[in-house]
Amino acid sequence: DADVTQTPRNRITKTGKRIMLECSQTKGHDRMYWYRQDPGLGLQLIYYSFDVKDINKGEISDGYSVSRQAQAKFSLSLESAIPNQTALYFCATSDDRYTDTQYFGPGTRLTVL
Amino acid sequence: DQQVKQNSPSLSVQEGRISILNCDYTNSMFDYFLWYKKYPAEGPTFLISISSIKDKNEDGRFTVFLNKSAKHLSLHIVPSQPGDSAVYFCAASDDGNQFYFGTGTSLTVIP
Numbered sequence: 309d310a311d312v313t314q315t316p317r318n319r320i321t322k323t324g325k326r327i328m329l330e331c332s333q334t335k336g337h338d339r340m341y342w343y344r345q346d347p348g349l350g351l352q353l354i355y356y357s358f359d360v361k362d363i364n365k366g367e368i369s370d371g372y373s374v375s376r377q378a379q380a381k382f383s384l385s386l387e388s389a390i391p392n393q394t395a396l397y398f399c400a401t402s403d404d405r406y407t408d409t410q411y412f413g414p415g416t417r418l419t420v421l
Numbered sequence: 422d423q424q425v426k427q428n429s430p431s432l433s434v435q436e437g438r439i440s441i442l443n444c445d446y447t448n449s450m451f452d453y454f455l456w457y458k459k460y461p462a463e464g465p466t467f468l469i470s471i472s473s474i475k476d477k478n479e480d481g482r483f484t485v486f487l488n489k490s491a492k493h494l495s496l497h498i499v500p501s502q503p504g505d506s507a508v509y510f511c512a513a514s515d516d517g518n519q520f521y522f523g524t525g526t527s528l529t530v531i532p
Contacts, residue, residue: 353519366519
């Protein structure tokens with residue numbers, strides 16, 4: 309079984325809809341991250357969380373919110389999706405030290421029409 | 422503004438030869454650098470890292486070089502193998518909280 313799972317893997321939605329992307333991990337890591345990847349722009353950090361009570365904004369948090377329901381679960385919400393949020397979204401986890409490796413999930417491809 | 426840049430979107434190399442992937446950064450406070458490899462339909466996977474106190478780190482066929490004065494790092498793969506064909510991202514951090522990723526270089530190793 310994969311250490312970091314993301315659901316759904318693919319999603320098509322319409323402008324204005326609320327959508328939630330979910331991430332679960334079995335690595336026992338405290339740190340979790342959400343990134344988005346756009347063609348030609350690499351990965352950009354949306355939000356990160358160092359534990360259940362510690363959530364921080366990344367480079368591009370506008371239009372997104374997150375919830376850390378438990379150590380193992382970190383959800384990303386788009387309250388009112390817009391077409392320029394069409395992208396590939398990755399969840400990642402890491403251990404306590406920032407030099408620890410980040411382990412990525414397989415990604416969620418989101419299309420907003 | 423992109424703080425980490427990979428100016429070559431793609432690179433093709435013959436099997437057995439050296440692959441050199443380059444990365445430039447603008448923030449002199451970055452002190453930890455990583456390379457990730459990504460296959461289609463998968464998330465990135467960690468490849469190799471280097472801290473700013475070193476100028477070279479080696480792991481098998483992979484070597485990362487850091488030139489702090491030039492704000493440049495490179496990944497050398499020797500010898501290149503067809504299974505190395507993937508997109509390679511470099512990333513950097515100055516505080517351990519946020520990592521800034523480059524745009525990626527797609528490497529194709531030709532058998």
